[in-house]
Amino acid sequence: MAEDFIVTPWEVTGDIDYDLLAERFGTTAIDDKLLTRLSKYGEPHMMLRRGIFYSHRDLNIILDEYEKGNKFILYTGRGPSGHTHLGHIMPWIFNKWIQDTFGADMLFQFTDDEKFLFKQGATLADTRSMAYENALDMIALGFDTEKTKIILDTENIKTLYPIALKVAKKINLSTAKAVFGFDNTTNIGSIFFTSIQAAPAFLASEIAGRNIPCLIPCGIDQDPHFRACRDVAPGLGYMKPGQIYCKMFPGLSGADKMSSSDPMATIYTTDGPKEVKKKVGRAFTGGCVSVEEQRQKGGNPEVCAVFKYCYYLFEEDDRKLNEISSKCKNGEILCGECKIALTEKINTFLEIHQGKREKAKDVIGGMSFEGFKW
C-alpha cells in the first residue's frame, strides 16, 4: 500500500491508506464494541456498518455524557469553494442520521472566510454566494429546521471572534506549521483561520455558560483542525469536542476523492439526468476489456467507481449490495448494466433532492444563526 499519500484540510492526493492515516493522525478505529454500543440507539447507519465512518476521537465520552443526560450538540461544516457534489453530501447525510437518532441540536458552519483566504482568485462575494448554494443542499437533506442553525463566518464573526481569539492565543506558529504544514509563503489569514473553525465547537458552551459536549462528524481530512482545537480546549476550560470521521467519497475516475478539479468525474447536486448519464457512462470500473472476458473471469468491484457509489451512497441494503458484488465477480452482470442502474438511482435521488432544494429557499432565512440575512 502506498505511503506517499497526502491528506490535509486543503489537499488530498495519492492512494489513501485509511488505517495508516488514522494511525498517523492518532484517531481511534470504530470497532465492533463501539458499533454494538451505537446500536443501542437504533440500527447503525450503513456508513457505520460499512466502515465509511470508520474512526473517531472520544465518541465513547460523548456517549457517556449523553447517557448521563448531558446531550451533545452536533457541529459540521463546509468550505464553500464551489457547487455541492455527492462527496459533500455524504457526511451530511450521516450528520442528519445522528441528529435524528440523538435528537441533537446542530451548528452548520460555512467558512466563506477560509475559502476566500485559501483559494486564489476567490472573492468574498463568491464564497458567500457558494455558501448559500451549498446551504440549500444541506437543508434539502431534511435537517430539523428548528434544531439546525447555519453559521456564515463573515456574518457571525462577532460571536465567533472572541472564542477564536482565545483559541489563537493558545496556538503558536510552531504548532500551526507542524499540524498544517504552513510555510513562509502561507498568508497570515490562512494561519489564523483554524481558530475560526474551532470556535463553533465551543459556542454552545459559551452561550450556555457550562460545558456542552460537541460531536463533529466530518471527513478525516479535517482532523488537523480538530486536533489543534482539542489541544487547546482544557486550557480554556472547555470539554474537548469529539469527532467521528469518514473516508473521502471517491471520484468517478477511480480517484480516492471526488474533486471539483475533475468536473467530468464529479456529480453535482444540480446536474441534470443527461449529465449524470454521461458522467456515469465514463466512470472507471473493474470490468474486463471484452464482454467475453468479463463473462468468463468476472469483474473487480473493489476498484470499481460504479460499485463504490452503491457502497457509499446508493445501495442502502447490504444484501442487495453483496448481490451486485457477487454477480460482478461471477461475470453475471456487465459494467454497462451497472452503469444504467446507478444512473437511475442517482437521477431518482437528484430529482427528489432538487425539488427539496428549491423548497429550501423558503426556510433558509429562518435557519441562520443570530438571524443574519443572506
Next chain:
Amino acid sequence: MAEDFIVTPWEVTGDIDYDLLAERFGTTAIDDKLLTRLSKYGEPHMMLRRGIFYSHRDLNIILDEYEKGNKFILYTGRGPSGHTHLGHIMPWIFNKWIQDTFGADMLFQFTDDEKFLFKQGATLADTRSMAYENALDMIALGFDTEKTKIILDTENIKTLYPIALKVAKKINLSTAKAVFGFDNTTNIGSIFFTSIQAAPAFLASEIAGRNIPCLIPCGIDQDPHFRACRDVAPGLGYMKPGQIYCKMFPGLSGADKMSSSDPMATIYTTDGPKEVKKKVGRAFTGGCVSVEEQRQKGGNPEVCAVFKYCYYLFEEDDRKLNEISSKCKNGEILCGECKIALTEKINTFLEIHQGKREKAKDVIGGMSFEGFKW
C-alpha cells in the same frame, strides 16, 4: 549614539536614535519645506515646530488631495493594555489639532483583541474595560463628538473582518516575520492581528465606495503595521494611507518612553495632586549634585525629564521654554523650582482633564462606531 535600540509596536528599549530609526523604517523627515506648507493651514502645532512629530509617509500626497477637495479621514488608536498616561495622550492632542485644523472626520480604534493576544494573563474583559477607560481620556481632550467615531475591535469586527481578510490574504508569513520579528513561539492570533489594525485605514473608502485619503498620526513604533498596510493597499485598489509619526513620550526616570512597567515614573490621567507631586519629585533631572555646583556650572536641560515634560506637553510657549532652558544652563534656577512649576502645570491640566473625563461618560455612547454598547 547607540545603535542597539529596539522599536516595534510591542517593545521599545535602548536609547532611541530617532533619525536612524526613521532611516531604518524608511520614513521621510518633516523638513522646513513641509512645515512651511503646513503653516498655510494655521500656526503649526508646537509638536511640529519642536520636531516631536518629526517624520511621515506621503503627507504631501494627503495635502495634495486635500487641496483638490478630497478631504482625508484621520485614523489613530490605542492598544488598551492599561490606564492612560501622559505618553498616550500626547499624540491624541496632536490628532485633535489636525482634526480642528482640517475639519477631519476621525476613526479611533481600540485594539482590545491585540492586547488580549499579546499580553499574557489579559482577558478580553480586561482589555475591553481598559478601552472604555482610555476612550474617556480621548474624549476629554475635546475631539469633535460628531466627527469622531470609536471602534472597539471585538464590537466592530463584522465590519473590520472582511477588510482584514483582504489584507491578510496579501501578507505572507515571510513578510510578517521580517516586519514584526515574529518567531515560532508567536501565537497565530498575533500574527494575523496586523490585518485588523490595517482595516480602519480602508474603512471610509469601503463605506464610500471610492478612495478617501486616510492620515494616521501616531507613534513611530506603529510604523511596521502601516508599512505592511501600505504595501498591500494598491493590490486591493485602495490609496495608501499617509502617516505622521511622533517620538515616544519620555518617562520621568529619563527613559526614552514612558511605560506602565515603571508606574512611579509614569503619570496617569487619573493621578491625584499628591501622586503627581511625589512622582515629579523623584524625576530624573539634568541638575548637579549640589546647589552650589549648579549655581556655578548650570544644569543640562537636554537630559532632564522635567524639562522634557515642558518641551513635549506642558509649555506651549516657545519663548518661555527657551527661557527655562537658558536659566537652567546658567544656574539661575534649581531642579526643585522646576519640579514645583511642572507639578503645578500637570496638576492644573489633570484637574481640568479629570472633570472633562467625567463628562465624557455622558457622550461616549453616542460616539461608538455602528452604535455598539459599552
